[in-house]
Amino acid sequence: MTAAGKHQVSRAETPRRGGRQGRAGIRDVAAAAGVSITTVSDALNGKGRLPDATRRHVREVAERLGYRPSAAARTLRTGKSGLIGLTVTTYGDEPFTFTEFAYFAEMARAATSAALARGYALVILPATSRHDVWSNVALDGTVVIDPSDQDPVVTELVRQGLPVVSDGRPAGTLPVTAWVDNDHRAAVLDLLDHLAAAGARRIGLLTGTTTDTYTRLSTTAYLHWCERVGQAPVYESYPAHDPCAGAVAADRLLARPDRPDAVYGLFDPNGTDLLAAARRYGLRVPEDLLLVCCSESTVYATTEPPITTLSLKPRRIGTAVVQLLIDAIEGVKHDGPVEQVIPTELIVRTSSQRRPPRTTVSPPRSPTGD
Amino acid sequence: MTAAGKHQVSRAETPRRGGRQGRAGIRDVAAAAGVSITTVSDALNGKGRLPDATRRHVREVAERLGYRPSAAARTLRTGKSGLIGLTVTTYGDEPFTFTEFAYFAEMARAATSAALARGYALVILPATSRHDVWSNVALDGTVVIDPSDQDPVVTELVRQGLPVVSDGRPAGTLPVTAWVDNDHRAAVLDLLDHLAAAGARRIGLLTGTTTDTYTRLSTTAYLHWCERVGQAPVYESYPAHDPCAGAVAADRLLARPDRPDAVYGLFDPNGTDLLAAARRYGLRVPEDLLLVCCSESTVYATTEPPITTLSLKPRRIGTAVVQLLIDAIEGVKHDGPVEQVIPTELIVRTSSQRRPPRTTVSPPRSPTGD
DNA sequence: TTGAAAGCGCTAACAG
């Protein structure tokens, strides 16, 4: 073969062997640019020590041919897919409880942003491991929201050697790579103190029947607090995945003979549920009943009255979880522990203040001043 | 080589060449089971005409070794990844507006379920095509929510020969494979008729400044309706991605000298925004002001008063979009058109009825009866 | 009925 004809072989209009018509491959680019496929790869990936001219030329040709590298081939070769799994523990029949609470949506959004910013994409996966889908997608790692104790998905993933970071302190000895969580205990204690300071004498709790960490820690904190201040616990539980059940439970709580004069609701919809229940019983908020619920929803800023909420800062959690996971994937070593505690925020509004901050009546005004 | 030693070569404890320790490959299974890799592949994928005994044996060995087929290799070989992209047109800086409205979350959830049920997973992707991530993931097709006219992402995907199904009728000549949408025009006309029947004399509109199809069609329908009944249009627009702006616009609308006696808000938070604004102006709902907004949020069932909402049925849309897309991916032919119109639902509550359905005061009761 | 061999399209050693 003559030197001149070095890569002329497949140049010209040779239309590729099997030639899936349409998409150009790396060899087409190489041929069209008159270089080897290595040079194309290097030029496009910013590797090697090519002269700028070559690099530019190759990029131009690739662009002109509409060349798109095959993600599958790259993944197979490099062992990295750039894909991160996202799983949410399911409560009902649905594969996940995305919408039930604004929390998940917010968290997922932040996680997606953070992943995208570092060149990764999120794949939404079901919480059940038997699903074929899990083995059909090449994952670099996984984010697990609220893993249950002995979670089979986590166990399997770890066995495969994949990094797993959980949102929510893993129960038991679940071997996650890292986790991010709030200090639920502290948050609840603070909040109860806040209610007590606002004049509450008997604080009730609206909680869940599920055994996830969040529910468990929050409820335990409540019981401890009651014990500490010598109040008899007053609470109602319901299956948190069922939105109707929340309203019923709220009603039950306010129907009790030992009716609380303040209530904390663990779940997002509890605010409106409790408000509606209070209305049915002719209870004024905050005069007769103080209200706080854990929620990320902005509607509570404009309810009548606005309701104090505890924010778990899902955005910060989503971001942190993804950073930790990608660090693990890319082998970044962490000095500190692989646990990260995100502070919560109590957003105090009218519903938990016996005396509203301002007693002066403001005229109709633009509400931007919040 | 003796017949007996046929595949003994790599059996024994030969630990694989490069041997990424831990994960077993198809050859390991073949060696351990004393068969060829072809047989393993066939046995595991239910192909070929193997005797049941062989099949069972191979599966057993694979299970014992904890064998997981490489998704990347399979994708490279078959050209199918089982991955579907999901993109949401962005309004602000965030990669997408997931949370802003319950609509997106609901739709995404339904889409995820539907995809999972057919063996596919959803990958969340940014709306901007320049993002590297797009070319880093092997997609079988993409769902695009609310594509803008001439959407570059869609154009590029179609050029690559990938099926694209959009939620929202594509504007202009966007060459999507199929689309699903509501009949926004009919929905708005119906809803305005409903308000007029409830006694509204001057209906106002809270709309957006964006030019997406939903906003445009709804606003146009409103203007047409006004023309038809001879009412002067009364509306305020604001950038829908900014939650604060909504409250301000609601306030502006009710502050007008030609104040409407009924309002339809195009976006999810408008209900609470308008309710708060009405309160500031001392307007009673529904006595002085009838209210309807387009929302999927359940909070409107328990606001004071409950607010009538227009549901776009995001679940049905999400499901339909995914079915259509997977059909296209798998080459299922459709007799009918590739357009699908999902009916909307007007959920009538107190806020749009001059006379509440029941004037009898119910005693405190379980709210399940809804 | 089962196995050998040929790649899918790419990247990473290693030559030249």
Place this chain on the structure above:
DNA sequence: CTGTTAGCGCTTTCAA
């Protein structure tokens, strides 16, 4: 500085 070569792990003809 650039090209040749050897696979990544699997599925799929095709031959035995």
